[in-house]
Amino acid sequence: MNNNLSYSTLAVESQSLNYTYILTKVFVNILLFLFLIFTIYYLVNIGNKYVVYRKKIKLNKKYKIVILLSIVLIILVILIYVLRNIIISILIPILWAIVLAYIINPLVNKMEKFKISRLWSVIIIYIGIILLFFVFSITIIPRITGEIKGLAETLPAYTNEIIEFFNNIYIKYLDSISNLPREFIGVEFAFSEYLNRIEIYIIDLLKNITEKGLNVFSNLVGIVLVPIYTFYFLKDTSYFRRKTLKAVPKVIREDVINISKDINKLLNNFIRGQLIVAALVGILSTIALLILKIEFALLIGAIAGIANVIPYFGPIIGAVPGVAIALLDEPIKAIWVIVAFFTIQQIESAILQPKIVGDSVGLHPVFVILSLLIGGDLLGIAGLLFAVPIAASIRVVLNHIVRILVRI
Structure with a gap:
């Protein structure tokens, strides 16, 4: 217990020192910038004393306001x-609250049609969500928590198995590579280097997944604030x-309303349809994995469902x-798991997507892939999830801009 307290105290002290350093850095940068501005200002005033009137640098009130x-x-x-x-934190x-509010808002609007006030509509929906969460907490969540705990316990063993697998490949084929002609002497080095890189990549990937999972729990304040903001x-x-x-501005207000x-x-x-399809894919994946008696079936099924929201790459990410x-x-x-996921x-793609989601967002596959690559590079998983809706929204805005320019 004392160790935990000391660790938390050290973490708080480290964070406060970091903020102090950042604020000091900001203050120093601003002071240097202001010092540069005032130096230029006084140099201009001093220079004006030694030149004729027509060559003086004159600043009227308008220019002074612009400079300020x-x-x-x-x-x-x-x-x-x-x-x-x-600021990002x-x-x-x-931003997550805005997304959730956008998803839930149509349900609130439908309840308002039954003469229920907006406040009570939101409260009833929140009570329903809490009840659903309670049901999940006594049925599914304990199972997922147990699977996460089991995965965390067996992860080192899996890592060792993977490393041993690559070591066996290296040992198995080392003799064959060593017997190659001297002209191919670089092949042995390239092969061993490639295997080492794969091992390092897998270990780093496992570390990153663990760190991301811990970061979710460390940002509890942000997680608690999301439902409050959404309300x-x-x-x-x-x-x-x-x-x-x-x-x-009134000049463009009507155009902004039309774009919105x-x-x-x-x-x-699109968004609500994708969520329904993702839930169905997650349920089907979990059932298939349970039938095949695969460990951590519920957890893997949940990952497959969430990943399915990402076009093209999602099914592959979910199956891995x-x-x-x-x-x-x-x-x-x-092999059976690959068949099941396929x-x-x-x-x-043949039944659920056309029936539930309907028409696509109107983007060519090339632009969808580009938006996913850019979104993933900039914002990681969140970028992959929101890349296509953002790209589709940009397309709508650009179409309206073209119409406005044509109209002008």
Whole structure:
């Protein structure tokens, strides 16, 4: 217990020292910038004393205001850049809350049609979500928690098996490579180097997965804030909509409203449809893995369902954990897992996707892949999940801009 307290105390002290260093850095940068501005200002004034009137640098009130606003803007940019990590950590819960509010909002609107106030509609939905969470907490969540714990306990053993597998390959083929002619002497070095890189990559991947999982639990404050923000976004939707529209200049307000309507129409069915399809794929994957007696079936099924939201790459990402676990158990099981996931994806693409999601977002596959690559590189998993909706929204905005330019 004392060790845990000492670790937490050290973590808090380390974080406070980090913030102190950041704020000191910001303060010093601003001081240096202001010192540079005032130096230029006084050099201009001193220079004006020694030149004729027509050659003096004159600054009227308008230019002084512009310069002052520019200085304030530059200072704000410096502050945002230096404090970007803190700002991002604050904005992430708000962005997730906006996404959840957008998904739940149609249900609130339907309840309002039955003469139930918006506040009570949101409260009833929240009670329903809490009840569902309670049901899951006594049925599914303990099983998933047990599987995560079991996976964490067996992960070192799996890692050792993987390393041993590659070592066996290296030992098995080392003699054959060693007997190659001298012209191919570089093949042995390249082969061993390639195997070492694969081992390092797998170990680093496992470490990253573990660290990401721990980071989720370390950001508990942000996780708690998401439902609170979502509640207020749902309850006061009209207020936020009204304030946002007032912030838009009247000249382009009508165009902004039309763009918003088109984006909402485009994403409305797509996002909710994708979530339903992902849930069905997760359920089918879990059932298939349970039938094949694969360990951690519920956890792998959940991963397959979530990954299915990502176009093209999602099914492959979702299948990898199941195939890997099956391969470490019995190689023949891995083949059956591949067959099962392939069959589920055929059902998803031929039946579920057309019936539930309907038409695509109107993007060519090349642009979908590019948006996924860019989103994944910039924002990781979140970027992969939101890349296609964002790209589709950008397409809508660009189409409207073209229409406005043609109209002008």
